[in-house]
Amino acid sequence: MSVQTHGKKRISYYYDSDVGNYYYGQGHPMKPHRIRMTHNLLLNYGLYRKLEVFRPIPATFEEMTSYHSDDYMMFLKNIRPDNITEYNKQMQRFNVGEDCPVFDGVFEFCQLSCGGSIAAAMKLNKKQADITVNWMGGLHHAKRSEASGFCYSNDIVLAILELLKHHQRVLYVDIDIHHGDGVEEAFYTTDRVMTVSFHKYGEYFPGTGDLKDIGAGRGKYYSLNFPLRDGIDDESYESIFKPVMSQVMQSFQPSTIVLQCGADSLTGDRLGCFNLTLKGHGECVRFLKGFNVPMILVGGGGYTIRNVSRCWTYETAVALDTDIANELPYNDYFEYFGPDFKLHIAPSNMTNQNTKEYLQRTMVRLFENLRELPHAPSVQMQPIPD
Amino acid sequence: MSVQTHGKKRISYYYDSDVGNYYYGQGHPMKPHRIRMTHNLLLNYGLYRKLEVFRPIPATFEEMTSYHSDDYMMFLKNIRPDNITEYNKQMQRFNVGEDCPVFDGVFEFCQLSCGGSIAAAMKLNKKQADITVNWMGGLHHAKRSEASGFCYSNDIVLAILELLKHHQRVLYVDIDIHHGDGVEEAFYTTDRVMTVSFHKYGEYFPGTGDLKDIGAGRGKYYSLNFPLRDGIDDESYESIFKPVMSQVMQSFQPSTIVLQCGADSLTGDRLGCFNLTLKGHGECVRFLKGFNVPMILVGGGGYTIRNVSRCWTYETAVALDTDIANELPYNDYFEYFGPDFKLHIAPSNMTNQNTKEYLQRTMVRLFENLRELPHAPSVQMQPIPD
Amino acid sequence: STQLSLLADKGAIRVGKKHQAVIPDLVTEEGDKKMEVDEDDEDMKENGNLMIDEEAEENGPAAKKRRNDGVQLTERETLIYHPYHSLSERDIDQFLIMARAVGTFARALDQSSSTKLPSLHMTAAYASRDVTLFHAMALLHQANYDIGKAVKYLVPPANKTQYPLEVDQATNHNTISLGGPLLCRDQMEEWSAPEANLFEEAMEKLGKDFNDVHADYLPWKSMRDIIEYYYMWKASNRYAEMKKKK
Amino acid sequence: STQLSLLADKGAIRVGKKHQAVIPDLVTEEGDKKMEVDEDDEDMKENGNLMIDEEAEENGPAAKKRRNDGVQLTERETLIYHPYHSLSERDIDQFLIMARAVGTFARALDQSSSTKLPSLHMTAAYASRDVTLFHAMALLHQANYDIGKAVKYLVPPANKTQYPLEVDQATNHNTISLGGPLLCRDQMEEWSAPEANLFEEAMEKLGKDFNDVHADYLPWKSMRDIIEYYYMWKASNRYAEMKKKK
């Protein structure tokens, strides 16, 4: 019998076995089932047994209103497919209907997603883990009083608020193909949270995330946006992600990181238009992990679900410093992974519309913004004066 | 978890899984398979798990010739079904042929039977058990240089010889329906072994065992025979067995007992004509066990094999002080025990030709013989003089 | 996160009380507090209300949830599994084989299973589904990573006195004790052949509108069961064959 | 012990060197020797040759066989099972269920088994036969009555590095390792349907003359296998049905 090496990082993983059975509706691309597929792959790859596995307590109404408005949450708690007609006005006001439909158990689903991210944050606060993982979370578009882009409640914002109780500076990084607008907006005016988002920009949801959006008030220069074009590949992505994030880490010096791992930036995504493989996507996890700063990994977008579960499985393995075979293990959903039944996916031959020059130029602009950050952060880790 | 109570007696049980596959031949009533049936019932009754279970080392040629003649054993070792013609004369001389046929592995079979009884004896010598059990043994008819009554080698004699190394006086008791002639003859002239046999007498195999046969030389009064008539039942048997054995125990004061549990004395036996049930037969085991003298139980005759295995199973339970259900447990040979599938058997309505008067009269005669025994046995358990 | 949205490329980051989160004050950690008690004395009073919350956690009923076999817990979570034990990979592999074996045997004993599953291979396949493995892992945890104890949980006595009922709560699995071998069944297995046929008929007629599938075809099933079944069915031979026919 | 004998009621107890056993001298026991060393000193010399034998046992290779998990052994025996452990009846019952379960699962994985045994019930029944239970008890002993260790023996790795091969010697069982779940098969199961048919044909023609059955019908089976099969067959449905037809 070999004793588990404690030299590796402690990874806490959050999952609720109910999550896979929430259903947004016929034809809707968002499928919580992909989280279950990930979970089953983790089991059958033998990664599960290397994790601390937790079932999170669902977030309470009070916890969710630490960011969201009471009336929005009350609405979300009460709305059901069978009472929609009574809530016509509110549905419009809270942007619930088309992208964000009312489905059975929508509030419970939010409670699981938020419960996982809050627990993941609290875990880091207690220094009980090095990396915490909640693939149920990452719903970065939700606003304080508004659903958006398949997101109803913003588990990331709630997690960051929890982190802020014990961390002076929290870094948020978003590699979803969409701009992390919900998180950016929530922390747009604070210098204690820096948000960095890499995303497709230009005639694309949600429309925000311009290079020029840099935060406001005390938060000026604490929002960083890297607008990208279609077809970015692993190499290009790495060529911008690593320099930018190195500089961010050096300038901002966060004591904790939240990484949104939206998998709609992968090649072949049903809604996305990037050309990343698991290796390029996962390299972001590996790179940030290298800074040895406590980190939360959350999910996010991702609409070709066989690839989403591949991606998050691989990234859990990255967090665990464990190599896994390219041959997928048998599991309940094995047939989804045909015809090749391999872990890794190949990039397509789509054109990368991000020229080296464009990427270089954008990076230079971002570095200029980063130079505006105070060398010594505005609030130091020092005894708070009376 | 309960710790096994060591208050109960330590029972060592000897078995070799090969024994069931020796086959005397078509139509022959002796079936070693009954020992396997017993073994499987012990397992499925959960008695097995209360025993110390041993596989004995097969007896060696040298061990077997500690009683048997070299030429007889050499013959037995060499004879095979396919070389019978070469051994015509010897077969007659050693009485091998009709009752005691030459079958495949006959010598090995003897080695197992004797190995078990020798090991059982040695176990008692070492004081490593209170009762030892070898249902493979009990072949009481075999003579020094002669097979007889389905018996080729006399495991009982070998066991007693082993016991005599450490015990001044050994008591042999035989409740087979047949006279225990082989054992009686082997120890007919010694006062260190008392043989007591209860058996059908009169126009019945082997013809010996008259009340008047009492031993010879120093062995005079050390052989005891209780001749019986057809149809003896539990009650009658108990009425003689207990008084006789009480007196024997008191007069002879053995430090160890060998009980031959031949099951052909049960009602319904293919060759027997008694009317005992398991309870009457097993009561002999229970009664002797009550003297708290180390004891070996061996098998013997028994030709209605479903009842033989019932009987020896029950008697193992008696040795273990364990009650077992009348409902037989499922096992590989369950169908043998139909239509009732019960442990206990009912006596038949045959006439008991043993009148109370006859039994009483015989008992009185035996008591008279017993009174001839020296009060202090001829050789005492005391330091041997220089 | 979709081009479906009418709001696409019209978004804007809005500034104002209604949009930004209220940033909480930094709480000095429990551990730090004891180290720096002199300096932080005033601070503690300032953040009094938060500190009280922390105290309550430490002393309240939640406190005992903090630790489970040496793994530290917050009050926001239930521990399902941890890797800090002395079992080898092979030990766990072997235990998972045992779990499958017990599942196979349980189906042989279970009346309702064995009429549905006459084939040995199919039974072993059902007993090897993920629900059985997840449940086994949860039992291993409940048994404190003692294989001997865990296998006994696989074959609990009828009254479940010797079975950690918490495990059913923790994983939400559908376990049936036969007073012997443990049986974990998922929806794929629970459904009868007629139910499966009804479902396929509904899918052809209604598509993946599970509210209607539920209402019109399978009202005795819950929505969740139907959805679980749907996703498993898509990975099954039945689905492959249905697609082939078209 | 039969009326078949021609010698019936003609026997006699014979007296003489050729008939009686040679009665051995009493050996003072090892233990006693130490207690009574002064008195027995002379005696020891007298019985010199026997004493030497005893000494040799104590110091020779047999000596280490004397003890096995606290149970004392003589050199005449191999210990297969003992009751001096801390397992409860229920523990053992549960372990035996595990053994049956593993046997059932092993048959599902084994190519040769599963073609022969398509039915789940039949497979579970075969996996519940006594050979499996005896083997399980022997494994429990080899595992020193540690259920956790014993269940791992039920699912040994392919190379059997973690499996007590002694157990196969001890019980003579026919065990096949598939590099996973352990498989114990008896003759009843080993025989193919054509072999079983041949056997029944032979029985009808030849009766229970197994030498001829062996020679004429099933020369590729050993005599012992045929006899084992015969006794098991007599307890089987096949036998009951054959009898019914007559």
Ligand SMILES: [Zn+2]
């Ligand atoms: Zn997205």
Ligand SMILES: [Zn+2]
């Ligand atoms: Zn007899």
